[in-house]
Amino acid sequence: MPLITPPSPPSDDKRWKIVSGTMRRHGFARSALIETLHTVQSSFGYLDKGAVEYVAKSLHVPLSQAYGVVTFYHHFSLKPPGRHTMTLCLGTACFIKGASRLIDDVEGHLQLKVGQTSRDGGISLMTARCVGACGQAPVVLADSELLSEMTPERAVEQLERWTVE
Ligand code: FES
Incomplete structure (x- = not known):
């Protein structure tokens, strides 16, 4: 059987490596559709046209089916994320060091769930599996800035700084 090269990702953004890693783990099987879309959503905060097309093509799923999934589940968003994004790492090291409490406090403070954007945009x-800074766990990305050994209090302070901008 000839080897089929998967399509190129929509950009050279490193987050596409995480997405293609999910597909590779599942052998680019169609059944990986939902999990892959989840990976895009949690990495980028939303799925644009290019993302849905890339995933559908890579997994050999009809585009209409991929859109069907995206529009069916409330978790998925076709709209871009807010002006600021807080990404909480949920990898093992961060989890052990209290990432779940961080999430609870941040969700409570914003009255939002992971994957959502505040009403004012x-x-x-967002969450990530591991951002490669396990020695500084628990970590949070405030936009692209890595904040290490994070506490719920410091996370809330960061959110308040963004709110008054
Ligand atoms: S588990 Fe959080 S940085 Fe690795």
């Missing part, structure tokens, strides 16, 4: 809340 100011802040989106």
Whole structure:
């Protein structure tokens, strides 16, 4: 059987490596559709046209089916994230060091769930599996800035700084 090369990702953004890693783990099987779309959502905060097309093509799923999934589940968003994004790492090291409490406090403070954006479009809340800074766990990305050994209090302070901008 000839080897089929998967399509190129929509950009050279490193987050596409995480997405293609999910597909590779599943052998680019169609059944990986939902999990892959989840990976895009949690990495980028939303799925644009290019993302849905890339995933559908890579997994050999009809585009209409991929859109069907995206529009069916409330978790998925076709709209871009807020002006700021807080990404909480949920990898093992961060989890052991209290990431779940961080999430509870941040969700409570913003009255939002992970994957959502505040109504004013100011802040989106995302999670990542591991951002490669396990020695500084628990970590949070405030936009692209890595904040190490994070506490719920410091996370809330960061959110408040964004709110008054
Ligand atoms: S588990 Fe959080 S940085 Fe690795």
